[in-house]
Amino acid sequence: MTDLTILIAVIALALWPLAFLVLRIRHERKKRRARLERMTKEELEDIGTEELVMAVLKKIGCQPETNEEGHIVFKYQGDDFYIAVEDEARFIMIWNPWWASISMDNPALPYLKEIVNLVNVDSLVTTVFTADEDEKNVGLHSKCHTVFTPKEGQLDEYLKAMLDHFFVTHDAIKQNLQQLGSAASESANQERTKVKGFAAYKENSTPLSSAEEEKK
Structure with missing residues (x-):
């Protein structure tokens, strides 16, 4: 040898x-x-929400992990997602962070904000903004808060439907932005197109004031 x-x-x-x-x-x-x-379903009710979410994510082909913040992180259709769980209440918060960004100097930014408001009104998924002052851009992040319990039925199909809806929201925002961008370029001298969304309720808004202002 x-x-x-x-x-x-x-x-x-x-x-x-x-x-x-x-x-x-x-x-x-x-x-x-x-x-x-x-x-x-009765047996599944006895396990924690985090364990349940991890099992369902694996069942639909994802590779979930737990990060240092205790969130379940994974990729779905190439996008980054994370889920924050509430064991006692059987609620989960699904986040799709930084799925898009736009420069603060981009003239389309005002349109984008109005479009997001419009899409948020009719969507299960809510989109929010964060500003990165260092990079001079604005990030788009979408979220959905939902009950996650075996009582909802087939949890794998339920979760896939929820995740797929994020991409429906992406497409709605992108398509509306493209349409408004085309309209704006054709009528540059006209008044800026208004997208209603939450703005439709602005007249009914109650002004907020501090205690000092109320005394005056």
């Missing part, structure tokens, strides 16, 4: 416990996933 053969044998023996551990972990995960899939 050559020295090389002996070395290979020694390395193989050294790595065997690690390989065995990896195989064992995979086997246990597979058993756990199979057990979750066999559970009845």
